[in-house]
Amino acid sequence: MPHIARELRDDATLLTLIRRGDETAMAALYDRYAIVVYSVLLRVLHHSSSAEEILEEMFVEIWRRPEEYLGVRGGLGAWLAVMARNKAIAALRRRSVGEMVADISLASTYDLSNEAERSTLAERTRAEVAKLSAEQRRIFAMAFFDGLSHTEIAEITGEAASIVKLRIRDALLSLRRGTLG
Known part of the structure; x- marks a missing residue:
């Protein structure tokens, strides 16, 4: 176990271990970056359940395809923060379009469907x-x-x-x- 703990210090090593299905490495990666990612999501979305949902999606994606995150420029933490911000903005755009359509009401005493x-x-x-x-x-x-x-x-x-x-x-x-x- 001490050998794994030493290996868990490096993001690339964590991702390599995650690629092999190592759940301990995934937990370590989550512990390292979840707070940062969640903070970014919450700052943009202002809604905790939406932030938690996107946070979960992001880490599930890392678990499923860790090879896509190897060698990201600027470090994994910064890259995850940018990715979180982009996903949050996309969610806001989807939500605002849905809200705009739901908020439209016609002020009329007539039944316009007739x-x-x-x-x-x-x-x-x-x-x-x-x-x-x-x-x-x-x-x-x-x-x-x-x-x-x-x-x-x-x-x-x-x-x-x-x-x-x-x-x-x-x-x-x-x-x-x-x-x-």
Whole structure:
């Protein structure tokens, strides 16, 4: 056993022993780097169970394919920290996309899944947009269909941004009264 303990001082030796299926070497590697990896994961994710899950995945990957970690540049500890950071960022991106989709809600008193109601609402909206003055329709279209900002519309129309903002607000209020009222 003292012979193994001396061998466990070097990361490359640990990885070679892990490659042979040495569980003691794997435990030593885990003891050496788990706290660093977990700290990086927790700092990025701010969620302990997510950090623990990725930590486990990383060390299972090392156990399954230790040869991929032999000779990493800058040392195994630094490399694991960078890998942990990258995996945490990827998890955040996946989570934020899922949360964005889950957080979307439509504010409407209508059941939009019903095609007849959706058609009726669209028809009423078209009728209300047609009632707007030509200038209001033009500014409304630039804002909502072309995606222009108040400032950009003001530059195009030659009007003050405050007037553009007021016209868009008035158009929205008219549409809300006509389609939902």
